[in-house]
Amino acid sequence: MKxxxxxxxxxxxxxxxxxxxxxxRMSGEMITNSMKPMHDRSNGLGxxxxxxxxxxxxxxxxxxHFFFDDRATRKSCEFFLKERFEIVKSxxxxxxxxxxxxxxxxxxxxxVAPLKSVLASLQLDEKEFVAxxxxxxxxxxxxxxxxxxxxxxxxxxxxxxxxxxxxxYKLEEYEGYSWTAHGRYPTNTPGWWGGAHPFTLLDxxxxxxxxxxxxxxxxxxxxxxxxKCNLQTDTEVITYIMDYLIxxxxxxxxxxxxVIAAPFWSxxxxxDEAERQKLTYLRTVFSSLLVTGPFSIVLGFxxxxxxxNDRLKLRSMVVGEKDDKVYIASEEATIRVMEPEAExxxxxxxxxxxxxxxxxxxx
Amino acid sequence: MKINACNYDYKxxxxxxxxxxxxxxxxxxxxxxxxxxxxxxxxITIDGVPGNALGAYxxxxxITVNANAQDAVGDTMNxxxxxxxxxxxxxxxxxxxxxxxYVKGNAGYRAGIHMKQYEDKAPVMVIxxxxxxxLGEYQAGGVIVVLGLEANKQRIVGNFPCTGMHGGKMFxxxxxxxxxxxxxxxxxKAAAEDTEEIRKYVSEYCALFGYDTExxxxxxxxxxxxDSKNPYKQMYVAN
Numbered sequence: 001m002k003x004x005x006x007x008x009x010x011x012x013x014x015x016x017x018x019x020x021x022x023x024x025r026m027s028g029e030m031i032t033n034s035m036k037p038m039h040d041r042s043n044g045l046g047x048x049x050x051x052x053x054x055x056x057x058x059x060x061x062x063x064x065h066f067f068f069d070d071r072a073t074r075k076s077c078e079f080f081l082k083e084r085f086e087i088v089k090s091x092x093x094x095x096x097x098x099x100x101x102x103x104x105x106x107x108x109x110x111x112v113a114p115l116k117s118v119l120a121s122l123q124l125d126e127k128e129f130v131a132x133x134x135x136x137x138x139x140x141x142x143x144x145x146x147x148x149x150x151x152x153x154x155x156x157x158x159x160x161x162x163x164x165x166x167x168x169y170k171l172e173e174y175e176g177y178s179w180t181a182h183g184r185y186p187t188n189t190p191g192w193w194g195g196a197h198p199f200t201l202l203d204x205x206x207x208x209x210x211x212x213x214x215x216x217x218x219x220x221x222x223x224x225x226x227x228k229c230n231l232q233t234d235t236e237v238i239t240y241i242m243d244y245l246i247x248x249x250x251x252x253x254x255x256x257x258x259v260i261a262a263p264f265w266s267x268x269x270x271x272d273e274a275e276r277q278k279l280t281y282l283r284t285v286f287s288s289l290l291v292t293g294p295f296s297i298v299l300g301f302x303x304x305x306x307x308x309n310d311r312l313k314l315r316s317m318v319v320g321e322k323d324d325k326v327y328i329a330s331e332e333a334t335i336r337v338m339e340p341e342a343e344x345x346x347x348x349x350x351x352x353x354x355x356x357x358x359x360x361x362x363x
Numbered sequence: 364m365k366i367n368a369c370n371y372d373y374k375x376x377x378x379x380x381x382x383x384x385x386x387x388x389x390x391x392x393x394x395x396x397x398x399x400x401x402x403x404x405x406x407i408t409i410d411g412v413p414g415n416a417l418g419a420y421x422x423x424x425x426i427t428v429n430a431n432a433q434d435a436v437g438d439t440m441n442x443x444x445x446x447x448x449x450x451x452x453x454x455x456x457x458x459x460x461x462x463x464x465y466v467k468g469n470a471g472y473r474a475g476i477h478m479k480q481y482e483d484k485a486p487v488m489v490i491x492x493x494x495x496x497x498l499g500e501y502q503a504g505g506v507i508v509v510l511g512l513e514a515n516k517q518r519i520v521g522n523f524p525c526t527g528m529h530g531g532k533m534f535x536x537x538x539x540x541x542x543x544x545x546x547x548x549x550x551x552k553a554a555a556e557d558t559e560e561i562r563k564y565v566s567e568y569c570a571l572f573g574y575d576t577e578x579x580x581x582x583x584x585x586x587x588x589x590d591s592k593n594p595y596k597q598m599y600v601a602n
Contacts, residue, residue: 037393037394037395037414038394039372040373040396264522267522270543312496312497313453313471313472313495313496316433316434316452316453316471318452331394331412331414331415331433331434332394332412332431332433332452333393333394333412333414333433334394336393336394336411336412337393345431345450346450347450347452347453347471347472347495349495349496349521350472350496
């Protein structure tokens with residue numbers, strides 16, 4: 001059999017997402033099934049989902065999802081965690097045996113709270129401490145990968161087709177107010193469990209269809225601020241960029257979108273004075289965070305989603321709605337699976353962020 | 364022949380269409396790709412959303428979609444017609460070299476990219492609503508018409524239309540005062556003889572989607588053509 005790299009499989013990634021603006025919770029079954037019409041966009045080397053609002057009983061704790069190469073790694077990593085966190089629950093993430101999903105690592109989750117004494121001695125706020133700890137584990141502990149680290153949200157990913165990955169993780173047993181999904185067709189990098197999307201840090205998650213030509217420029221810049229890109233996939237850097245711009249720098253979602261998908265100078269020149277100054281400022285200050293090359297992404301965060309295309313719109317993305325729900329996907333067919341009667345189907349322009357938030361207090 | 368596509372993947376569905384000796388009515392379509400690719404006969408009607416590359420390399424067949432269509436409709440099509448009673452995604456009519464595409468609503472990015480013509484083969488695309496950026500990018504032949512019906516004062520095309528255009532014609536309904544064209548093309552108010560060229564296509568559009576031809580033609584049009592035979596001289600190399 002020819003391996004990936006020896007044979008070209010023409011395809012392209014697939015993304016999908018759904019959110020209830022009223023905060024109504026949906027099981028993961030719908031988003032799993034929605035990926036079926038886009039089967040041929042992936043090649044079986046990665047599929048994954050992120051659900052928000054899925055752990056209400058542990059909503060005050062960070063849910064750390066791990067891949068471990070073996071049990072011994074888990075034991076030593078747990079020792080490391082206990083020095084830093086109070087672990088309120090530790091369990092295997094439930095999965096079902098499927099012929100389509102093989103070679104699974106040890107898949108585990110911990111619900112944790114950082115130890116107050118550790119935070120005090122390091123003089124760090126909670127989120128910064130958790131982010132740094134995730135970087136440390138992924139960089140320094142061989143065979144251990146944190147692939148989800150937010151509160152009341154979780155990522156589920158594997159090597160396989162997305163519709164199988166959803167069944168593998170029993171997503172029908174989770175209920176969230178928003179879900180994102182990804183089917184992977186890896187281009188330059190290996191198809192491995194940690195390389196499947198979504199990529200997550202704290203409660204930010206990214207699913208991405210595309211190929212970033214600015215990856216190394218972006219990576220060099222973002223690594224100056226303590227992030228480590230070690231998961232061998234370009235999408236990882238977008239997650240860290242969004243965490244840096246939104247959480248660390250305090251930019252709004254629109255401003256962050258204007259950094260990574262900055263308008264052309266000719267487009268900026270046509271704007272009114274105030275808008276022109278703002279866009280010029282963002283492009284100048286964060287010039288190394290301009291993401292070039294084709295992308296369509298969905299950023300998940302607590303209480304919302306943001307969909308964004310590259311400024312040239314080199315990847316497809318459509319948005320539709322029905323009642324309290326908004327649907328986003330690479331193809332309209334996927335939206336029709338989730339909601340046959342979806343209305344106002346439209347394709348946002350390149351660089352035009354679509355931001356949907358759950359109304360205040362509903363999540 | 365009636366085909367319920369609900370449980371078919373694209374291979375099975377296309378196989379059934381290809382084997383059919385009569386026209387096909389497809390229901391329950393949901394994302395199956397390559398429908399009618401390369402087909403030279405038959406008329407195919409589709410309920411539901413067809414997948415990408417609908418009618419790619421189409422060679423004379425006729426396709427009607429009673430909903431929106433996705434990306435790359437009529438990719439490299441050679442002959443025939445594709446009628447969409449909704450909107451279409453990106454890159455419609457990519458490298459199209461013959462036949463007609465009629466879209467009731469809006470087109471996404473890069474409609475008519477690298478459309479071309481040769482002798483009696485001249486493709487036509489009529490977009491009833493608005494078109495996204497890069498309309499007619501690298502257009503080398505054929506005719507693209509954008510009517511901007513129900514555009515509600517939005518610009519009828521996005522940014523960078525006609526980039527790299529070096530053949531064919533584009534007709535945009537309106538004066539296009541708010542649209543920036545590249546240096547290498549000429550955009551001018553269409554004269555009566557210019558609009559006569561597209562009357563036939565506009566009246567076909569109106570017959571298909573229930574508009575009045577005179578109402579639509581009775582408006583200023585802008586016609587865009589490349590400047591000369593070699594408008595990009597020395598842009599990249601000494602040529």
